[in-house]
Amino acid sequence: MMKKIALALAIVVIAIAGAAYYFASNLDSIVKAVIERYGSEATQASVTLKSVKLSPTAGSGELSTLTVKNPKGYSSADAIMLGDIKLSLDLSTVQSNVIVVKDVTILQPAVLYEYAGIGGNLEAIQKNVQSYAAKFSGGKTEPNKSAGDPGQSASKQPEKKVIIENLVIRDGKVSVTHQALQGRTLSVPLPTIQLKDIGKDKGGATPAEVAEKVIGAISAQASRVATAELQKQAGDLLKNQAGGLLGGATGGSTGGAAGGTSGGTTDKLKGLLGK
Structure with a gap:
């Protein structure tokens, strides 16, 4: 009997080790899938990510070419393209419910400000993200989450929150299209954007709230410089x-x-x- 119990325990240990290896070796693809899924839900536009390279033991990572398509009512062009995203974590917080991200640097973002009769595309995306983030205010989890989905947690588990100590977006550009430009596209530099202590004042922000903050900052700055150029x-x-x-006016008629x-x-x- 003891031998059978020992054998059963050995099988369980091997199974757990195998599962841990699977998730560790597939962490990049899991993160990529989660970002694309929830990013698309939040913006109500197609979100794709070219690649993810994470180093859990070093507490660092790099995401490459995150693209947000235009929402409905606009052209099929990309509204936002973030070139390289580099981040570093506080490893001591990884197992806690509030993960501290020490630094995030977003390099060479390309933003398209497209104005149509229904308004600007960036404002539309920002409103979509704000609406999505509002669903999770107060740390509520998504109603239809299930433990069977690898990218989700059981509904009773508290949602992971994040504090980002420093986030910098630099070396970007804004392209502007408007019917009044008669097919021309204006291009202006995107000023450097720096955000400090995201989520710190409330003990952590949900991923949806972080997305709202970052996309909101990009949209606001891009809209500002685009409008000024127009x-x-x-x-x-x-x-x-x-x-x-x-x-061609003369005399008193000039006034x-x-x-x-x-x-x-x-x-x-x-x-x-x-x-």
């Missing part, structure tokens, strides 16, 4: 048009022409930017 281009165009009109042109210019600018 205003500059529109201002130059309308200024030239106004100069032509004023050049009236200027006043009329100024009002028309403002109206056209508002229409250009969808204001």
Whole structure:
């Protein structure tokens, strides 16, 4: 009897070791699948990730080419493409419910600001992510999670939260498309974005809340520089048009022409930017 029990225990140990090896050796692919699934759900657009390289023992990792497609109502182009994402973890927190990420660096993001009749694509993505994050406020887990899914935990288990001490997004660019540009695309640098202590004030943020924070920061900054560039281009165009009109005006009619042109210019600018 004792021999049978020992044999059974040995089989269990081997099975556990085999399962641990499987998950360790397939960690990169599991993380990739989770990011693509929940990223697509949060943005309501297709999210893909080219590769994941994690080093659990070193507490570091690198993600390559994370792409977010445009949502419905816009072109089939990529709205956001993050080149390389490098991160480092506090290894002492990996087994806890709140994982501390010491540093995240996102290099060479390419952002497309596309304005359509229904508004800007980045604002649409941001609203989708905000709506998704709101479902998990208070640390609630997703209602349909099941233990049978390798990428999910049982509904009774507390959701893992994250604190990101330092996040930097740099060396990016913003491309701007608008019907008023008549097929042209403007390109402007994306200013460096730095976020500190994400989730720290509330004892950790859910992955959905982190996505909202990061995509929100990218969207806000990209929208800001894109709108400024559109205003500059529109201002130059309308200024030239106004100069032509004023050049043909004479005497007392100049004041009236200027006043009329100024009002028309403002109206056209508002229409250009969808204001």
